[in-house]
Amino acid sequence: MTTPAATSASAGADRRPTHALVASALVGPVLTVAGLLLTYAVRDRLPERVAVHWGTSGRPDRFASLTEAAVTASVMTALLPLVFVVIGAAWHPSARGPLAGFGGAVAVFLGGLLFGSLTSQRPGEVAQAFPVSWLLPTLVLAAVVGVGLWRWGRLRPPALDGTPRPVPAGAVRLDVPDTTRVAWTGHAALPDVGILLVVLLAVTPLLVVAVLGMPWLLLLAVGIVALLVLTGSARVVVDAEGLRVTSLFLTWSRVPLDRVAEARTGTVSPLREFGGYGWRIGKDGTRGFVTRSGEALVVERIGEPPVVVTVDDAAEAAAVLNTLASRRA
Amino acid sequence: MLWQVDPTSSTPLHVQVAACVRREMADGRLERGDRLPSAKEVAGVLDVNLHTVLRAYQTLRDEGLIDLRRGRGAVVTATDPAGDARLRSLVADLVAEARLTGTTPTDLTRLIESEFQR
Incomplete structure (x- = not known):
């Protein structure tokens, strides 16, 4: 950065991956502020003790004061996604886009569900861990933010300047005439056993919880299996x-x-x-x-x-x- | 697996495509139950007509090397593909020779049977 050559080189480099990473780091704090404002706005309608943890049956099993719950939600939303940002900063620029995407998506997911479950609670009603009215919008927004940051932060490969770059002479080649089309x-x-193992490990806990009281988790299980089969x-x-x-x-x-x-x-x-x-x-x-x-x-x-x-x-x-x-x- | 065809060669393209699969079998790199790429995919990567590849696959099916089923694609069926294919090509040569010399199918069959009894 001190020499003119270094300055011009860094100016020529694609900065978008780094910008996307910075934007990703801001998603959590911004959502935290929004979540705290919302919580403050609806504070009079919330129960005195709010549910903060749910058992496998889907019923709350731990409660806390509103302040305590809001602080926990804030810390998790603002700080957990930073793990991806820190990894992205340490890794190669071409990895920053995807990691920015993951960080942003996780921030939206945590913010939406933590503040969603917090602000949806009402005195005398059984609190839901994942209020349905928040779940879908949260997932959609997480996907949009994640894909958006990923695409924005994608490192554009440098333009080819037209100079021929022959494949090294020592590289393995086929001994065929140039008229032969090869592919x-x-x-x-x-391995099938590997897939089966991963499916069992990933899906069994979900199935147990789904049977015990949260049937919608079946959808998540189906999604995970589909993703595994696909990838x-x-x-x-x-x-x-x-x-x-x-x-x-x-x-x-x-x-x-x-x-x-x-x-x-x-x-x-x-x-x-x-x-x-x-x-x-x-x-x-x-x-x-x-x-x-x-x-x-x-x-x-x-x-x-x-x-x-x-x-x-x-x-x-x-x-x-x-x-x-x-x-x- | 390796695919190669030479459009400038006098050998028809579909014969060359079928030869790619046979060579893979002879080298032991295709096993019973393995799935071949779809004819469409092969046609795409070699930049040849789809019907050329379909014809090659049909030849291989007629030789008992692969099974063609709608929706399942081409599946390798023969356990000893190389030997079977070689036998078929030898029989083809034999019949061609018999035609040249005017040998009847009955005479040829008799010759083959007597060879078995030696």
């Missing part, structure tokens, strides 16, 4: 357009041929490098669709962090992508 199809999928496997295609990683209607990653610097094989450890399985972003901005540890296709991109996909025969996929990328004019 590669494969898939990355969580548990992906089709991987390499063709004249580049690399595509997709699940049904979702495109996880698309690397155009002219953005491919080099494709190679690598070894991936999902838990250590990505902190989990499925579609992931690493600390250094690496995008990964990782469903197991071991051999993976690594696509180095021009001006962006690499994309990693766990496929069998990664060497063959890399060779096809390098062959196609070498042919570009």
